[in-house]
Amino acid sequence: MTFNDRIDFMGPDFLLENEAARRLYHEHAACMPVCDYHSHLSPVEIAGNVQFDNLTELWLKGDHYKWRAMRCAGIDERRITGDRDDRERFQAWAETVPDCLGNPLYHWTHLELRHPLGIENTLLSPETAEEIWTASRARLSTPELRAQGILDSFNVRTVCTTDDPVDPLDEHRRHAVSGKGPTMLPTFRADAVLKIEQPGFVDYLGELEAASGVPIRRFDDLLAALGQRLDHFAAHGCCLSDHSLEKPVFVVPPTVAELDRLIDRRRQGAALTAEASGGFTTAVLLWLGREYARRGWVMQLHLGALRSLSQRGLAEIGPNSGFDAIGDVTYAEPLAAILDTLDRDRALPRTVVYNLNPRDNEMLASLAGSFQGDGIPGKVQFGAAWWFNDQRDGIERQLTTQMQFGLLRSFVGMLTDSRSLLSFSRHDYFRRIFCQMLGAQMQRGELPNDTDRIGHLVRAVCYDNVQRYLFER
Known part of the structure; x- marks a missing residue:
């Protein structure tokens, strides 16, 4: 086994x-x-x-837990709280998540993707960011996820x-x-x-x-x-x-x-x-x-x-x-x-x-x-x-x-x-x-x-x- x-x-x-x-x-x-x-x-x-509209609106704006982690990972502040668009800011978080092993943010992130967004068996990473971005936007557009x-x-x-x-x-x-x-x-x-x-x-x-x-x-x-x-x-x-x-x-x-x-x-x-x-x-x-x-x-x-x-x-x-x-x-x-x-x-x-x-x-x-x-x-x-x-x-x-x-x-x-x-x-x-x-x-x-x-x-x-x-x- x-x-x-x-x-x-x-x-x-x-x-x-x-x-x-x-x-x-x-x-x-x-x-x-x-x-x-x-x-x-x-x-x-x-x-x-x-x-x-998207996970950045729901997930990243105002969440200083995630902001601290992204700064620790070396992400430029413009991609955290600055003027970059929602998709790029989400990408910055996707780049950070694999480095969060052992941090509760790693667990919380995947718990939240699974429920209520229904995204299972996929770990958030730079490689999966586009797939998760698209799937989550589709789910968030439904009446039940207002x-x-x-x-x-x-x-x-x-x-x-x-x-x-x-x-x-x-x-x-x-x-x-x-x-x-x-x-x-x-x-x-x-x-x-x-x-x-x-x-x-x-x-x-x-x-x-x-x-x-x-x-x-x-x-x-x-x-x-x-x-x-x-x-x-x-x-x-x-x-x-x-x-x-x-x-x-x-x-x-x-x-x-x-x-x-x-x-x-x-x-x-x-x-x-x-x-x-x-x-x-x-x-x-x-x-x-x-x-x-x-x-x-x-x-x-x-x-x-x-x-x-x-x-x-x-x-x-x-x-x-x-x-x-x-x-x-x-x-x-x-x-x-x-x-x-x-x-x-x-x-x-x-x-x-x-x-x-x-x-x-x-x-x-x-x-x-x-x-x-x-x-x-x-x-x-x-x-x-x-x-x-x-x-x-x-x-x-x-x-x-x-x-x-x-x-x-x-x-x-x-x-x-x-x-x-x-x-x-x-x-x-x-x-x-x-x-x-x-x-x-x-x-x-x-x-x-x-x-x-x-x-x-x-x-x-x-x-x-x-x-x-x-x-x-």
Whole structure:
């Protein structure tokens, strides 16, 4: 028997190495719907049920994972984010893919080609690029592979976008009224208002004034404007917030009079000390946390990203373009202080905390375990493997930490954190890895050899838990 006879590359049992894992996946995980509770998908594309012309439109525009890989392969930037046409940019990706062996992009690429595009038994390479380009364009021209059809093909029931407080949410309203496709909900991402030290803060206050109809001169005005936007988001079905805290800080909040002065100083163009900025950020975040708890919303905290390291790349291409890295700051104490302050007032919302540096897994999981209660399973969650961690090793490490420091039964599972409609294959990737981990433990006698019992756990983590966590009050 030859090697090729024995191993089916990414076949039906991809990543499933024993019978228990195969049964868990095929009988329990594969059939579960998807609730993607954190994405960066375009509401315009979903509500408009966009028809994509080609894979570059659908696959490469906005995907900084692929952009980083192409730069590493020596592809000229003009063929990545520059002025070259869609076909040439696709060719650049086809040239890169054979060099991605061992990188999750190699698996994700071929999972996405197989489903929903139906391109099997052909590896993407410079030699096959024209064949795949032509076949994929033919498939994308069909009615069933418009934007909503792509989501339906992945059995997506709910998708949560990421939206600035000043967003009017017109696309969410239009989509809800249509009654078509999966449910699309907004997520309240108020990062800009937390960062008083940023150069664009004053301009952002003007945008918030225009969106809310509240003139902002004092701190209480700012809270009133945010309250109006929270009401607006709630009217569109919002039940989640999200914050990117590159380095969480906790400074005892200043008095309201002092906060008023900070806003006034920034309006006059004055710089603030780190202590003053930290006090303002803490005051706004605590107020928002209490509001989320009052409304029954979930708060998400993404921690530890080191963003836009290449100033040249930022200037030429913009943020979120593949120039980010894992930060190495320590933040256990300030994060604990934020959660504890809210908890002492019985105003701690359901909270999911994500770390970018895997060295923080155990710290963050143990910290989350310190703020449980109120009859809510997994009230504070150690979140799914995020960004640089959402490959096999990172997923396995996150799941292992979840098992050892908390209760896997309460875990709310995977998300895409993506700008591509095809990225829902990552839910399948996660489910296969998850089932393989459990199946291996069953095979070693570490878990009961009971696929029905363990299958119930699989179904909970894949879908049931997140539905309960988000929507049951």
